[in-house]
Amino acid sequence: METYDALxxxxxxxxxHDSRTILDPATGRPVGEAPVHTVEDLERAVAAAAAAxxxxxxxGHDARSAALLxxxxxxxxxxxxxxxxxxxxxxxxxxxxxxxxxxxxxxxxLRATATTELTPETVVxxxxxxxxxxxxxxxxxxxxxxxxxPMMITIWQIAPALRMGNTAVVKPSxxxxxxxxxxxxxLNEELPDGVLxxxxxxxxxxxxxxxxxxxxxxxxxxxxxxxxxxxxxxADTVKRLTLELGGNDAGxxxxxxxxxxxxxxxxxxxFINTGQTCAALxxxxxxxxxxDAVCTELTAxxxxxxxxVGLDENNVLGPLQNKAQYDIVAQLVDAARDxxxxxxxxxxxDSDQPGYFYPATLVADIDNNNPLVTEEQFGPALPxxxxxxxxxxxxxxxxxxxxxxxxxxSSDLAAxxxxxxxxxxxxxxxxxHGAVDPRVPFGGAKQSGYGLEFGVEGLKALGVPQIxxx
Ligand code: NAD
Numbered sequence: 001m002e003t004y005d006a007l008x009x010x011x012x013x014x015x016x017h018d019s020r021t022i023l024d025p026a027t028g029r030p031v032g033e034a035p036v037h038t039v040e041d042l043e044r045a046v047a048a049a050a051a052a053x054x055x056x057x058x059x060g061h062d063a064r065s066a067a068l069l070x071x072x073x074x075x076x077x078x079x080x081x082x083x084x085x086x087x088x089x090x091x092x093x094x095x096x097x098x099x100x101x102x103x104x105x106x107x108x109x110l111r112a113t114a115t116t117e118l119t120p121e122t123v124v125x126x127x128x129x130x131x132x133x134x135x136x137x138x139x140x141x142x143x144x145x146x147x148x149x150p151m152m153i154t155i156w157q158i159a160p161a162l163r164m165g166n167t168a169v170v171k172p173s174x175x176x177x178x179x180x181x182x183x184x185x186x187l188n189e190e191l192p193d194g195v196l197x198x199x200x201x202x203x204x205x206x207x208x209x210x211x212x213x214x215x216x217x218x219x220x221x222x223x224x225x226x227x228x229x230x231x232x233x234x235a236d237t238v239k240r241l242t243l244e245l246g247g248n249d250a251g252x253x254x255x256x257x258x259x260x261x262x263x264x265x266x267x268x269x270x271f272i273n274t275g276q277t278c279a280a281l282x283x284x285x286x287x288x289x290x291x292d293a294v295c296t297e298l299t300a301x302x303x304x305x306x307x308x309v310g311l312d313e314n315n316v317l318g319p320l321q322n323k324a325q326y327d328i329v330a331q332l333v334d335a336a337r338d339x340x341x342x343x344x345x346x347x348x349x350d351s352d353q354p355g356y357f358y359p360a361t362l363v364a365d366i367d368n369n370n371p372l373v374t375e376e377q378f379g380p381a382l383p384x385x386x387x388x389x390x391x392x393x394x395x396x397x398x399x400x401x402x403x404x405x406x407x408x409x410s411s412d413l414a415a416x417x418x419x420x421x422x423x424x425x426x427x428x429x430x431x432x433h434g435a436v437d438p439r440v441p442f443g444g445a446k447q448s449g450y451g452l453e454f455g456v457e458g459l460k461a462l463g464v465p466q467i468x469x470x
Contacts, residue, residue, distance in 0.1 A: 004085065007078065007082075007182050010182075012032070013033055013034070017036060018036040019033045020035075020036050021034075024091070025355055025356050026088075026091050026354075026357070031178060032085075034178050035200055037205065038205070042205050046169055046209075046212055049169050051194060052194030052195050056192065059165075068114035069111060071187045072111045075107045075183070075186055082103045082183060085178060087318075090176055091320070091356070092273055093310040096315075097316075098316065102151055113160050116455060118463075123467070131469045132467065134465075134466055135459070139217075140168070140214055141157075141215070141216065141462065142169050142210070142217070143157035143170045143219045146222045146278075147321050148273060148321065149273065149277070150172060150173060150176040150180050150183075153221050154172065154183060157219035164462040166217075167194065167197075169215070170197065171205055172200055175322050177200035203226070207229065207230075210230045218230060220242070224402065242449075243449035243451060244453065245404075245444060247404025247405060250283050250396070250406050251266065251281045252393045252394070252406075252409065253285065253286040253410075254287060254419065255290060258411060262431065263294070265431065265432055269429075269434055270282070271360055274380045275329075276321060276379060279404050280434055282376060282382070283373045285396055285397065286384055287393075288388050298362060299362055303345055307357060319357045321356070323356060328378065329379035332372040333381050335370070335372065336372040339370055340365065341363040341367075341372070343361065344363070345361065345362050347363070358379060361380060363384065366384065367385075397423050397424075402444070402446055402448045403447075404444040405426065405429065406428045407430065409430075426443045426445045437454070441455050441457040442454050
């Protein structure tokens with residue numbers, strides 16, 4: 001794709017579709033026109049995906065890997081155009097762990113998925129019994145995604161699906177359709193016709209995908225509430241599901257941690273993508289002994305981070321993506337302040353500024369039952385809770401019904417690993433938070449969902465296991 005304008009033109013609505021103007025959350029100015037696809041469009045896409053699937057499955061792993069590697073090249077060719085569009089639509093800055101980083105991750109995950117091997121496994125071979133476990137394609141896979149990391153999460157869903165011989169139909173979030181339409185336009189420069197489709201409709205289109213009899217699996221990333229609706233909608237067809245749902249990740253800072261040394265990583269653990277990240281640090285538990293020092297260091301880091309319009313190369317924090325999310329964050333911080341929480345920095349949005357900017361906010365001396373702690377804020381406001389015993393911290397970390405990620409911060413790796421093993425979460429990081437790796441499986445515990453993504457486990461999740469016995 002040659003230019004940004006050519007990319008936008010390629011995904012513009014055609015005559016048969018309604019269109020919707022997408023506004024930049026940083027400025028309120030139009031970004032582009034998105035088609036509003038319907039359930040009829042979905043039906044056509046599913047039928048075309050089903051028709052293309054047998055040939056794609058028959059092409060074999062080597063051909064599919066080669067196609068995914070070429071698709072990664074295509075993403076890199078259009079990387080700057082994709083990053084600029086993502087920045088304008090989602091709000092995230094070009095720099096920092098944001099838009100360019102997200103586009104880079106798309107290429108990296110495509111390559112890693114293309115080169116991960118899943119070979120048949122001999123389960124028993126003792127001279128009497130021979131049993132082998134292998135994975136066959138499922139058929140058509142539906143991919144329903146959120147607005148926070150729209151391109152990267154789409155790749156997480158579709159790369160293993162395609163690699164395993166499935167075809168895919170993507171339903172992006174209503175908030176960020178352009179980013180996903182553009183990404184798929186670029187991928188389809190290299191993928192064979194018919195294997196990858198996008199239907200940019202509302203949640204009714206997502207609901208139809210979840211119940212569609214010709215769809216064998218849904219990869220869903222989004223809120224726990226929508227995940228529960230998808231479980232129900234998929235029940236009649238006993239569809240396979242991978243559910244990456246909401247989280248409220250705890251971080252526990254042990255008394256031997258060095259506040260200055262960890263402050264920067266704590267900050268990005270919580271504020272990556274301006275806090276709009278599923279596995280971001282959303283409540284921080286700090287031991288009495290170093291509570292004040294951690295608050296001081298974290299405040300210094302937070303105050304130094306430039307926030308503003310994403311296309312400005314200096315910024316590393318952006319706006320909230322939408323008004324609804326802005327209101328959630330503002331209400332939670334106001335309620336925390338009213339309940340006696342001490343605002344260390346932030347908490348005072350400039351209402352004259354255009355765009356949904358909410359300053360990076362730290363709230364100390366907050367009760368563990370305060371809604372800013374117990375509800376998913378999904379934005380730039382971190383509550384810091386004091387504790388005095390590790391048992392108490394672990395109990396508070398485990399006290400909610402979600403468990404996506406968590407982290408333990410300490411100078412003593414062995415001690416940190418022991419605490420980590422006691423936490424009810426799909427991933428527990430040590431001295432970092434939210435770091436994902438295409439080789440390392442990722443998934444939630446409790447109501448943060450089920451099923452693993454990435455690596456060999458991620459490929460298995462996109463196949464139907466079959467035992468050959470005899
Ligand atoms: P959301 O659940 O509102 O929407 C996600 C997608 O689901 C959208 O495309 C939407 O149209 C669709 N949808 C909504 N209701 C549906 C239904 N009944 N049937 C089918 N599709 C439906 O989530 P969001 O606000 O876009 O994203 C934020 C949430 O996603 C947060 O809770 C966040 O923690 C979570 N999230 C989780 C992960 C993870 O890996 N676990 C990653 C990113 C975001």
